[in-house]
Amino acid sequence: MQHLDPDRLVLLALSEPPGPDESDHLTTCAACRHELADLRDVAGLGAETQDVRDLPAPPEHIWRAIAADIEQEQPARRSRPRWLIPVLAAAVAIVAGVAGTVLVNRAPVTARATLAPLATVPAGAGGSARVHSDGRMQVDVRNLPLTTGFHEVWLIDPDDLTRMVAIGSLTGNRDSVLAVPPGTDLRRYRLVDVSDEPHDGDATHSGRSLLRGTLTS
Amino acid sequence: MSSDDELAEQLRDGDEKALRTAYERHGGAVLHLAQRLLGNRADAEDVTQLTFVAAWKGRDGYDPGRGTMLSWLLGIARRKVVDRLRSAARDDRVAESVRAQLAPPDGRETPERVVDRLLIADELSRLPEEQRRTLELAFFDDLTHPQIAAVTGLPLGTVKSHIRRGMANLRRRWEVDGAASGSRSAGSTRAL
Ligand SMILES: [Zn+2]
Numbered sequence: 001m002q003h004l005d006p007d008r009l010v011l012l013a014l015s016e017p018p019g020p021d022e023s024d025h026l027t028t029c030a031a032c033r034h035e036l037a038d039l040r041d042v043a044g045l046g047a048e049t050q051d052v053r054d055l056p057a058p059p060e061h062i063w064r065a066i067a068a069d070i071e072q073e074q075p076a077r078r079s080r081p082r083w084l085i086p087v088l089a090a091a092v093a094i095v096a097g098v099a100g101t102v103l104v105n106r107a108p109v110t111a112r113a114t115l116a117p118l119a120t121v122p123a124g125a126g127g128s129a130r131v132h133s134d135g136r137m138q139v140d141v142r143n144l145p146l147t148t149g150f151h152e153v154w155l156i157d158p159d160d161l162t163r164m165v166a167i168g169s170l171t172g173n174r175d176s177v178l179a180v181p182p183g184t185d186l187r188r189y190r191l192v193d194v195s196d197e198p199h200d201g202d203a204t205h206s207g208r209s210l211l212r213g214t215l216t217s
Numbered sequence: 218m219s220s221d222d223e224l225a226e227q228l229r230d231g232d233e234k235a236l237r238t239a240y241e242r243h244g245g246a247v248l249h250l251a252q253r254l255l256g257n258r259a260d261a262e263d264v265t266q267l268t269f270v271a272a273w274k275g276r277d278g279y280d281p282g283r284g285t286m287l288s289w290l291l292g293i294a295r296r297k298v299v300d301r302l303r304s305a306a307r308d309d310r311v312a313e314s315v316r317a318q319l320a321p322p323d324g325r326e327t328p329e330r331v332v333d334r335l336l337i338a339d340e341l342s343r344l345p346e347e348q349r350r351t352l353e354l355a356f357f358d359d360l361t362h363p364q365i366a367a368v369t370g371l372p373l374g375t376v377k378s379h380i381r382r383g384m385a386n387l388r389r390r391w392e393v394d395g396a397a398s399g400s401r402s403a404g405s406t407r408a409l
Contacts, residue, residue: 007377010384011362014355042337042388045330046356049338058244062265066240069270070233 004032013039072162107132113192113213121145121210129153129192129213137167137178141194144170144210149198153178154205155189158214164205165189169197190215221286228276236273243287244269246335247294253331254298264301268294287339288394291332298328333391340390344383347371351379352387 004012004025012018013036018026026033115127127141139153151170157163168178180186194211227235247268251261271293272279279289341349347369354365362380366373 007381010381013384014380015359016361038388039384042384042391043356045333045337045391046341046352046387048334049341050357052246052249052334052338053342055245055249058240058248058265059262062244062248062262063237063240065266066236066269066273067233069266070236070273 003029004036009036009039012036013043015043072160107134107136109133111186111190111215111217113190113215115139115141115192115194115211115213117211118209125211127194127211127213129215131180131186131215135180135182137180139170139176139178139192139194140174141170141176141211142174144194145196147196149196149200151210152195152197152205154193154195155180155184155186155215156191156193157188158191159188163189164193166203166205170194186215221281224286225276225279225281228273228279231276233273236269236276239272239286239290240269243290246287246339247290250291250294250328250331250335251298253326254295254328255301260301264294264297267297271297284394285336285339285390288332288336291335295328295332336394337387337391340387340394341383344386348379348383348386351376352383355380 002025004022008022009032012022026036109130110133111131113129115129117123117125122143122145125141125143125145127139127144129140130138132138137153141151144151153167153170153176155165155167165181165184167180168176170176192211192213192215193205193209195206196208196210197206224235224238228239244265248261248265251264251268252258255261255264268290272290275293279286341352344352351365351369351371354360354368355362360368362376363373365371365380366376369376371379
């Protein structure tokens with residue numbers, strides 16, 4: 001049996017009427033019928049593409065939501081993750097006025113943490129943190145590795161490590177008194193973190209944590 | 218413009234810019250599909266967001282050899298739409314099954330029809346310029362081959378060859394990508 005010419009089938013699919021011989025062949029040949037049906041499907045879809053070929057560009061706000069989700073997914077993927085800069089800026093402003101001004105704090109301690117070295121840090125390093133009822137936080141450290149930059153104290157949400165508040169940098173003394181920004185929920189931001197920060201003008205966490213401990217009341 | 222192969226490689230390397238490129242290229246199609254299937258812009262935007270986040274998490278699973286990036290993304294979007302309809306059905310305690318919602322009454326289009334149309338539109342846009350314009354005159358303006366030859370000034374033989382090659386390209390893409398996006402795999406939608 002001589003099948004219909006492929007070119008002819010394409011024409012028939014594009015709404016050219018079949019001749020009598022062609023009709024006869026199509027009624028008896030399932031292969032050609034099937035071929036024609038497929039080509040007609042494609043031609044039908046092709047005609048419908050007029051509605052979708054100039055779709056509007058997808059909106060930016062959806063992209064921002066996607067990008068935010070992805071950032072949350074991978075807090076430690078890059079060496080310099082982008083933390084919460086607005087919160088940080090507010091914290092630094094408060095710290096500037098308060099840090100180091102109080103030598104003895106008589107306000108009662110409401111939460112404390114023992115700071116242990118991370119695996120990459122010499123085992124002799126350590127410290128403690130105490131939060132007082134007036135919002136001041138006393139941080140006491142020992143044997144921290146030397147830094148060419150400075151040591152920064154953070155409060156982190158252990159359930160979402162991208163969420164953190166910068167509390168302030170340690171002074172050269174053993175004791176530093178910093179201020180917890182008002183309204184900080186210490187049940188959530190309960191992980192105290194001391195990091196090594198380079199003087200690079202980047203206000204985000206460097207990703208190099210030295211000590212950590214969890215606040216308990 | 219980087220190919221799907223290059224884009225896939227950048228994605229696998231964890232390059233967020235590749236996801237951005239995919240969003241710029243195909244976000245409109247994903248949003249269109251979700252909107253057509255859900256009939257509601259807010260849900261459609263949510264599904265679009267979920268689709269690209271899922272694409273990022275599952276980026277190692279995309280194989281350009283098995284279909285275009287668009288077909289992969291539309292496949293993910295379809296599954297997200299189904300999830301959304303299922304949870305809506307649960308939340309509202311709607312008695313009708315998801316299947317009823319996804320298999321509209323006669324005359325309304327099925328999910329696979331929307332997917333196929335987007336895939337064919339994408340493939341059409343990738344064809345060589347002359348091939349594409351010839352097919353568009355046949356599809357949209359319903360012109361015969363001699364009419365197309367008259368309009369374009371191309372020899373009739375060239376018109377025929379463009380149409381034949383163009384149709385073959387579209388059909389191949391439709392078969393490969395339809396399977397990749399799940400639009401024609403083993404009666405998928407009916408079985409949802
Ligand atoms: Zn035949």
